[in-house]
Amino acid sequence: MAFIDAAIQVLILIFAVAMFIAIQYFPKQALTKLRTKNRASLQSNRHFIQGTHFLAKAKSTSHKSQSLSLAKNALLEAETAISLSPRDPAPLLLKALALDLMGHKGSALKALESALSSPRVKSLEGRERGDALIKRAELKMAVNRRRRVDSAIDDLKEGVKLSGEGERALCLLGQCYEWKGMREDAKWAFGEALKVQPGSVEARNGLDRLGLQ
Known part of the structure; x- marks a missing residue:
């Protein structure tokens, strides 16, 4: 009987220690992951916004070579944003529009297919x-x-x-x-x-x- 009581007390102690660790450690881990995610999201948004500016300029200029150069810049910004936030459909839409402007319609279609695939499409x-x-x-x-x-x-x-x-x-x-x-x-x-x-x-x-x- 004494052995059983001792075993129960040990189990209670282990459980208490585990709870203490969970309270102290896991929130920090979650916060760290959240901060990393938010940082990547902010960086992705910056590249996305820059890309949309390049694309708008590419569409507004009448000089074909300048338009192509700006579209390429928009594509580069979109690719960087995708690498930082691969689940976000917005950079893929930007990529598709840039590729379309460059005349790569097949590749643009593939980018759109990815943006409209599940679960990304739920974000739109x-x-x-x-x-x-x-x-x-x-x-x-x-x-x-x-x-x-x-x-x-x-x-x-x-x-x-x-x-x-x-x-x-x-x-x-x-x-x-x-x-x-x-x-x-x-x-x-x-x-x-x-x-x-x-x-x-x-x-x-x-x-x-x-x-x-």
């Missing part, structure tokens, strides 16, 4: 996800229209729901329907685009091709 707000889906549809049609038109339509329909009925997305949706021979659906999409932007040349041209103007 509704409109951000919608815009990304619309851009992915655009790249799908540019890379391999024949094989990807159906999935592009799916992306555009979902993208329009999430982002609002934008003229560009509706016109692209109309083109997809037109290419598949779905005239009534194409007419609807181009018509909706005109409601959003009455002066849309692309939408009017689409209706002209369908013989509906």
